[in-house]
Amino acid sequence: MNSEQIEDFGSLVSRAERLLVISHIRPDGDAVGSLLGLGLMLEELGKEVNFVLEDGVPLVFCHLTGADRVSRKVDGIYDLIIVVDSSDIERIGSVLDEYGEPDVNIDHHPTNTHFARLNIVKDDAVATVEIIYDLALTLSYPISLPVAEALLTGLLTDSLGFRTSNTTPRTLRIAADLMEKGANMQELYRKAMLEKSFEAVRYWGQGLSRIKLQDRLVWTSLNLEDRRIAEYSGRDDADLVNVLSRIRDTDICVVFVEQTDGTVKVSWRSQPGFDVASIATQFGGGGHKPAAGAEIRGDLERVQEEVLEATRKSMGRSGKS
Ligand code: 5GP
Ligand code: MN
16 A cells, blocks of 8 residues: 555545445444444545445444445446455455456455456555545544544454464554544444354354364364354354364364255465465465465365365475364
Protein backbone atom coordinates (compact mmCIF):
# COMPACT_ATOMS: atom_id res chain seq x y z
CA MET A 1 0.00 0.00 0.00
CA ASN A 2 1.62 3.27 -1.08
CA SER A 3 0.50 6.90 -0.78
CA GLU A 4 -0.55 7.00 -4.44
CA GLN A 5 -2.98 4.12 -3.86
CA ILE A 6 -4.42 5.86 -0.81
CA GLU A 7 -4.89 9.04 -2.84
CA ASP A 8 -6.53 7.07 -5.65
CA PHE A 9 -8.86 5.46 -3.14
CA GLY A 10 -9.73 8.86 -1.66
CA SER A 11 -10.56 10.35 -5.04
CA LEU A 12 -12.65 7.32 -6.11
CA VAL A 13 -14.63 7.64 -2.87
CA SER A 14 -15.07 11.40 -3.15
CA ARG A 15 -16.50 11.04 -6.69
CA ALA A 16 -18.93 8.22 -5.78
CA GLU A 17 -22.39 8.54 -4.29
CA ARG A 18 -23.72 4.98 -4.21
CA LEU A 19 -21.23 2.47 -2.86
CA LEU A 20 -21.28 -1.27 -2.39
CA VAL A 21 -19.05 -3.13 0.06
CA ILE A 22 -18.68 -6.93 -0.20
CA SER A 23 -16.68 -9.59 1.63
CA HIS A 24 -16.15 -13.33 1.48
CA ILE A 25 -18.29 -16.42 1.97
CA ARG A 26 -18.17 -18.10 5.40
CA PRO A 27 -17.31 -14.66 6.77
CA ASP A 28 -14.97 -14.42 9.75
CA GLY A 29 -14.51 -11.47 12.10
CA ASP A 30 -12.17 -9.63 9.75
CA ALA A 31 -14.60 -10.03 6.83
CA VAL A 32 -17.52 -8.67 8.86
CA GLY A 33 -15.39 -6.10 10.71
CA SER A 34 -13.83 -4.64 7.57
CA LEU A 35 -17.16 -4.70 5.72
CA LEU A 36 -19.04 -2.85 8.48
CA GLY A 37 -16.11 -0.69 9.59
CA LEU A 38 -15.45 0.66 6.09
CA GLY A 39 -19.12 0.88 5.09
CA LEU A 40 -20.26 2.75 8.20
CA MET A 41 -17.28 5.09 7.89
CA LEU A 42 -18.23 5.91 4.28
CA GLU A 43 -21.80 6.50 5.38
CA GLU A 44 -20.60 9.10 7.84
CA LEU A 45 -19.00 10.86 4.88
CA GLY A 46 -22.52 11.22 3.45
CA LYS A 47 -22.39 8.25 1.05
CA GLU A 48 -25.16 5.80 0.37
CA VAL A 49 -23.74 2.39 1.24
CA ASN A 50 -24.99 -1.16 0.73
CA PHE A 51 -23.41 -4.18 2.41
CA VAL A 52 -23.33 -7.70 0.94
CA LEU A 53 -22.21 -11.08 2.28
CA GLU A 54 -23.45 -14.06 0.28
CA ASP A 55 -23.64 -16.18 3.45
CA GLY A 56 -25.03 -13.39 5.69
CA VAL A 57 -23.64 -12.39 9.09
CA PRO A 58 -22.82 -15.28 11.48
CA LEU A 59 -24.61 -15.12 14.81
CA VAL A 60 -21.39 -14.35 16.71
CA PHE A 61 -21.11 -10.97 14.94
CA CYS A 62 -24.80 -9.99 14.93
CA HIS A 63 -24.28 -7.56 17.84
CA LEU A 64 -22.21 -5.24 15.61
CA THR A 65 -23.93 -2.08 14.35
CA GLY A 66 -25.07 -2.52 10.75
CA ALA A 67 -25.14 -6.35 10.89
CA ASP A 68 -28.91 -6.26 10.35
CA ARG A 69 -28.43 -4.27 7.14
CA VAL A 70 -26.25 -6.83 5.36
CA SER A 71 -27.93 -8.34 2.27
CA ARG A 72 -27.08 -11.68 0.69
CA LYS A 73 -27.52 -10.47 -2.89
CA VAL A 74 -26.43 -7.47 -4.93
CA ASP A 75 -29.20 -5.32 -6.26
CA GLY A 76 -29.11 -1.92 -7.96
CA ILE A 77 -26.47 0.22 -9.63
CA TYR A 78 -23.31 1.45 -7.92
CA ASP A 79 -20.65 4.08 -8.60
CA LEU A 80 -18.04 2.14 -6.62
CA ILE A 81 -17.79 -1.54 -5.69
CA ILE A 82 -15.28 -2.40 -2.95
CA VAL A 83 -14.31 -5.97 -1.98
CA VAL A 84 -12.63 -6.44 1.40
CA ASP A 85 -10.61 -9.29 2.98
CA SER A 86 -10.93 -11.59 -0.06
CA SER A 87 -7.83 -13.02 -1.70
CA ASP A 88 -9.57 -13.84 -4.97
CA ILE A 89 -12.85 -12.96 -6.63
CA GLU A 90 -14.29 -16.49 -6.21
CA ARG A 91 -14.10 -15.97 -2.44
CA ILE A 92 -17.10 -13.62 -2.49
CA GLY A 93 -19.34 -16.28 -4.05
CA SER A 94 -21.41 -15.42 -7.10
CA VAL A 95 -22.93 -12.11 -5.97
CA LEU A 96 -20.99 -10.02 -8.52
CA ASP A 97 -21.41 -12.36 -11.49
CA GLU A 98 -23.53 -9.83 -13.43
CA TYR A 99 -21.40 -6.86 -12.41
CA GLY A 100 -17.93 -7.63 -13.72
CA GLU A 101 -14.66 -6.50 -12.20
CA PRO A 102 -14.90 -4.72 -8.83
CA ASP A 103 -13.37 -1.25 -8.52
CA VAL A 104 -11.37 -1.72 -5.31
CA ASN A 105 -9.82 -4.73 -3.57
CA ILE A 106 -8.62 -4.14 0.01
CA ASP A 107 -6.89 -7.17 1.52
CA HIS A 108 -3.99 -8.56 3.54
CA HIS A 109 -3.61 -12.09 2.11
CA PRO A 110 -0.23 -12.81 0.48
CA THR A 111 -2.13 -15.03 -1.99
CA ASN A 112 -4.23 -12.06 -3.26
CA THR A 113 -4.72 -12.17 -7.05
CA HIS A 114 -5.16 -8.38 -7.60
CA PHE A 115 -8.56 -8.84 -9.22
CA ALA A 116 -9.83 -5.23 -9.10
CA ARG A 117 -9.00 -1.94 -10.84
CA LEU A 118 -7.36 -0.61 -7.66
CA ASN A 119 -5.68 -3.20 -5.44
CA ILE A 120 -4.72 -2.11 -1.94
CA VAL A 121 -2.98 -5.22 -0.65
CA LYS A 122 -0.70 -5.15 2.38
CA ASP A 123 0.28 -8.65 3.39
CA ASP A 124 2.07 -7.68 6.59
CA ALA A 125 -1.14 -6.22 8.03
CA VAL A 126 -2.46 -8.42 10.82
CA ALA A 127 -6.00 -8.00 9.44
CA THR A 128 -7.78 -6.16 6.64
CA VAL A 129 -9.26 -3.86 9.30
CA GLU A 130 -5.73 -2.58 9.97
CA ILE A 131 -5.53 -1.34 6.34
CA ILE A 132 -8.95 0.31 6.72
CA TYR A 133 -7.78 1.97 9.93
CA ASP A 134 -4.71 3.30 8.07
CA LEU A 135 -6.86 4.60 5.20
CA ALA A 136 -9.04 6.40 7.74
CA LEU A 137 -6.00 7.98 9.41
CA THR A 138 -4.43 9.17 6.16
CA LEU A 139 -7.65 10.39 4.55
CA SER A 140 -9.02 11.85 7.82
CA TYR A 141 -12.16 9.71 7.72
CA PRO A 142 -14.06 9.63 11.02
CA ILE A 143 -13.87 6.60 13.34
CA SER A 144 -17.12 6.56 15.31
CA LEU A 145 -17.88 4.05 18.08
CA PRO A 146 -19.65 1.54 15.76
CA VAL A 147 -16.71 1.75 13.33
CA ALA A 148 -14.21 1.27 16.19
CA GLU A 149 -16.16 -1.81 17.39
CA ALA A 150 -16.19 -3.35 13.91
CA LEU A 151 -12.46 -2.67 13.37
CA LEU A 152 -11.47 -3.98 16.80
CA THR A 153 -13.47 -7.17 16.15
CA GLY A 154 -11.46 -7.80 12.96
CA LEU A 155 -8.19 -7.12 14.75
CA LEU A 156 -9.05 -9.44 17.65
CA THR A 157 -10.32 -12.33 15.54
CA ASP A 158 -7.60 -12.39 12.85
CA SER A 159 -4.83 -12.10 15.47
CA LEU A 160 -6.59 -14.79 17.58
CA GLY A 161 -6.71 -12.37 20.49
CA PHE A 162 -3.24 -10.91 19.76
CA ARG A 163 -1.62 -14.36 19.76
CA THR A 164 -0.45 -14.65 16.14
CA SER A 165 3.23 -14.07 15.38
CA ASN A 166 2.43 -11.08 13.12
CA THR A 167 0.97 -9.17 16.10
CA THR A 168 3.20 -6.12 16.64
CA PRO A 169 3.35 -3.25 19.16
CA ARG A 170 1.54 -1.22 16.48
CA THR A 171 -1.34 -3.74 16.44
CA LEU A 172 -1.75 -3.12 20.16
CA ARG A 173 -1.53 0.67 19.67
CA ILE A 174 -4.33 0.50 17.09
CA ALA A 175 -6.39 -1.60 19.51
CA ALA A 176 -5.68 0.92 22.28
CA ASP A 177 -6.82 3.78 20.04
CA LEU A 178 -10.04 1.91 19.18
CA MET A 179 -10.62 1.31 22.92
CA GLU A 180 -10.12 5.02 23.55
CA LYS A 181 -12.83 5.65 20.98
CA GLY A 182 -15.14 3.69 23.28
CA ALA A 183 -14.93 0.10 22.00
CA ASN A 184 -15.26 -2.44 24.82
CA MET A 185 -12.54 -4.94 23.98
CA GLN A 186 -13.40 -7.53 26.63
CA GLU A 187 -17.03 -7.61 25.55
CA LEU A 188 -16.16 -7.80 21.83
CA TYR A 189 -13.66 -10.59 22.56
CA ARG A 190 -16.20 -12.55 24.58
CA LYS A 191 -18.94 -12.28 21.99
CA ALA A 192 -16.85 -12.93 18.87
CA MET A 193 -14.31 -15.46 20.14
CA LEU A 194 -15.03 -16.99 23.52
CA GLU A 195 -18.72 -17.81 23.58
CA LYS A 196 -19.84 -20.93 21.73
CA SER A 197 -23.26 -22.47 21.51
CA PHE A 198 -23.90 -25.77 23.27
CA GLU A 199 -24.38 -27.34 19.81
CA ALA A 200 -21.00 -26.04 18.61
CA VAL A 201 -19.17 -27.62 21.56
CA ARG A 202 -21.09 -30.87 21.05
CA TYR A 203 -19.97 -30.72 17.39
CA TRP A 204 -16.35 -30.30 18.60
CA GLY A 205 -16.91 -33.49 20.60
CA GLN A 206 -17.71 -35.42 17.41
CA GLY A 207 -14.50 -34.20 15.78
CA LEU A 208 -12.37 -34.62 18.92
CA SER A 209 -13.50 -38.23 19.32
CA ARG A 210 -11.56 -39.24 16.19
CA ILE A 211 -8.58 -36.91 16.39
CA LYS A 212 -5.29 -38.32 15.03
CA LEU A 213 -1.63 -37.42 15.69
CA GLN A 214 1.27 -38.64 13.59
CA ASP A 215 4.75 -37.11 13.22
CA ARG A 216 3.71 -33.75 14.71
CA LEU A 217 0.73 -33.53 12.33
CA VAL A 218 -2.74 -33.48 13.95
CA TRP A 219 -5.99 -33.87 12.07
CA THR A 220 -9.64 -34.71 12.37
CA SER A 221 -12.81 -34.54 10.31
CA LEU A 222 -16.44 -33.56 10.73
CA ASN A 223 -18.98 -35.27 8.50
CA LEU A 224 -22.62 -34.44 7.79
CA GLU A 225 -23.75 -37.07 10.29
CA ASP A 226 -21.69 -35.35 13.04
CA ARG A 227 -23.40 -32.08 12.20
CA ARG A 228 -26.81 -33.74 12.40
CA ILE A 229 -26.07 -35.49 15.71
CA ALA A 230 -24.75 -32.29 17.28
CA GLU A 231 -27.63 -30.27 15.79
CA TYR A 232 -25.04 -27.74 14.69
CA SER A 233 -26.50 -25.34 12.13
CA GLY A 234 -23.29 -23.89 10.61
CA ARG A 235 -21.35 -25.45 7.75
CA ASP A 236 -17.95 -24.52 9.22
CA ASP A 237 -15.86 -26.33 11.86
CA ALA A 238 -17.15 -24.13 14.73
CA ASP A 239 -13.49 -23.10 15.14
CA LEU A 240 -12.34 -26.60 16.08
CA VAL A 241 -9.10 -26.03 14.13
CA ASN A 242 -8.07 -23.39 16.65
CA VAL A 243 -8.57 -25.93 19.46
CA LEU A 244 -6.33 -28.43 17.64
CA SER A 245 -3.67 -25.76 17.08
CA ARG A 246 -3.19 -25.59 20.86
CA ILE A 247 -1.80 -29.12 21.12
CA ARG A 248 1.78 -29.06 22.38
CA ASP A 249 4.67 -30.51 20.29
CA THR A 250 2.82 -30.39 16.97
CA ASP A 251 3.64 -28.39 13.81
CA ILE A 252 0.51 -28.45 11.67
CA CYS A 253 -3.14 -29.27 12.28
CA VAL A 254 -5.88 -29.83 9.72
CA VAL A 255 -9.67 -30.08 9.98
CA PHE A 256 -11.84 -31.51 7.19
CA VAL A 257 -15.52 -30.53 7.08
CA GLU A 258 -17.83 -32.42 4.74
CA GLN A 259 -20.29 -30.17 2.87
CA THR A 260 -23.69 -30.90 1.34
CA ASP A 261 -22.56 -29.85 -2.17
CA GLY A 262 -19.94 -32.56 -2.70
CA THR A 263 -17.00 -30.50 -1.47
CA VAL A 264 -14.86 -30.62 1.65
CA LYS A 265 -13.81 -27.47 3.51
CA VAL A 266 -10.22 -27.85 4.71
CA SER A 267 -8.60 -25.62 7.34
CA TRP A 268 -4.89 -25.68 8.19
CA ARG A 269 -3.04 -24.03 11.07
CA SER A 270 0.71 -24.16 11.57
CA GLN A 271 3.46 -23.15 13.94
CA PRO A 272 6.11 -20.59 12.88
CA GLY A 273 8.47 -22.05 10.27
CA PHE A 274 5.71 -23.79 8.31
CA ASP A 275 3.73 -22.37 5.40
CA VAL A 276 0.24 -23.81 5.02
CA ALA A 277 -0.88 -21.15 2.50
CA SER A 278 1.33 -22.79 -0.10
CA ILE A 279 -0.38 -26.15 0.53
CA ALA A 280 -3.84 -24.53 0.34
CA THR A 281 -3.04 -22.88 -2.98
CA GLN A 282 -2.16 -26.30 -4.46
CA PHE A 283 -5.82 -27.13 -3.86
CA GLY A 284 -7.27 -23.86 -5.17
CA GLY A 285 -7.47 -22.20 -1.74
CA GLY A 286 -5.35 -19.58 -0.03
CA GLY A 287 -4.66 -17.74 3.19
CA HIS A 288 -1.62 -16.94 5.30
CA LYS A 289 1.49 -18.96 6.22
CA PRO A 290 0.11 -19.90 9.67
CA ALA A 291 -3.61 -20.19 8.70
CA ALA A 292 -5.07 -21.24 5.38
CA GLY A 293 -8.10 -22.93 3.87
CA ALA A 294 -9.51 -24.47 0.71
CA GLU A 295 -12.76 -25.90 -0.55
CA ILE A 296 -12.02 -29.11 -2.41
CA ARG A 297 -14.35 -31.15 -4.59
CA GLY A 298 -14.46 -34.86 -3.75
CA ASP A 299 -15.55 -37.20 -0.99
CA LEU A 300 -14.27 -36.76 2.52
CA GLU A 301 -11.99 -39.79 2.58
CA ARG A 302 -10.26 -39.06 -0.73
CA VAL A 303 -9.79 -35.36 0.01
CA GLN A 304 -8.39 -36.22 3.44
CA GLU A 305 -5.91 -38.67 1.95
CA GLU A 306 -4.69 -36.25 -0.73
CA VAL A 307 -4.45 -33.28 1.60
CA LEU A 308 -2.59 -35.21 4.31
CA GLU A 309 -0.14 -36.49 1.72
CA ALA A 310 0.54 -32.98 0.39
CA THR A 311 0.81 -31.64 3.94
CA ARG A 312 3.34 -34.32 4.96
CA LYS A 313 5.31 -33.61 1.81
CA SER A 314 5.48 -29.91 2.63
CA MET A 315 6.68 -30.81 6.13
CA GLY A 316 9.43 -32.84 4.51
CA ARG A 317 7.84 -36.09 5.62
CA SER A 318 6.09 -38.89 3.83
CA GLY A 319 4.24 -42.00 4.89
CA LYS A 320 0.69 -43.21 5.04
CA SER A 321 -1.83 -42.71 7.83
P1 5GP B 1 -10.24 -20.76 7.79
O1 5GP B 1 -9.48 -22.03 7.82
O2 5GP B 1 -10.45 -20.19 9.16
O3 5GP B 1 -11.50 -20.84 6.99
O4 5GP B 1 -9.35 -19.73 7.01
C1 5GP B 1 -8.00 -19.47 7.32
C2 5GP B 1 -7.45 -18.47 6.32
O5 5GP B 1 -7.48 -19.04 5.01
C3 5GP B 1 -8.22 -17.16 6.23
O6 5GP B 1 -7.31 -16.12 5.99
C4 5GP B 1 -9.12 -17.35 5.02
O7 5GP B 1 -9.42 -16.14 4.41
C5 5GP B 1 -8.30 -18.26 4.12
N1 5GP B 1 -9.18 -19.20 3.40
C6 5GP B 1 -10.01 -20.12 3.94
N2 5GP B 1 -10.66 -20.83 2.99
C7 5GP B 1 -10.24 -20.33 1.81
C8 5GP B 1 -10.58 -20.63 0.43
O8 5GP B 1 -11.38 -21.50 0.12
N3 5GP B 1 -9.93 -19.88 -0.50
C9 5GP B 1 -9.02 -18.91 -0.19
N4 5GP B 1 -8.44 -18.24 -1.17
N5 5GP B 1 -8.69 -18.61 1.08
C10 5GP B 1 -9.28 -19.30 2.07
MN1 MN C 1 -8.54 -11.30 7.26
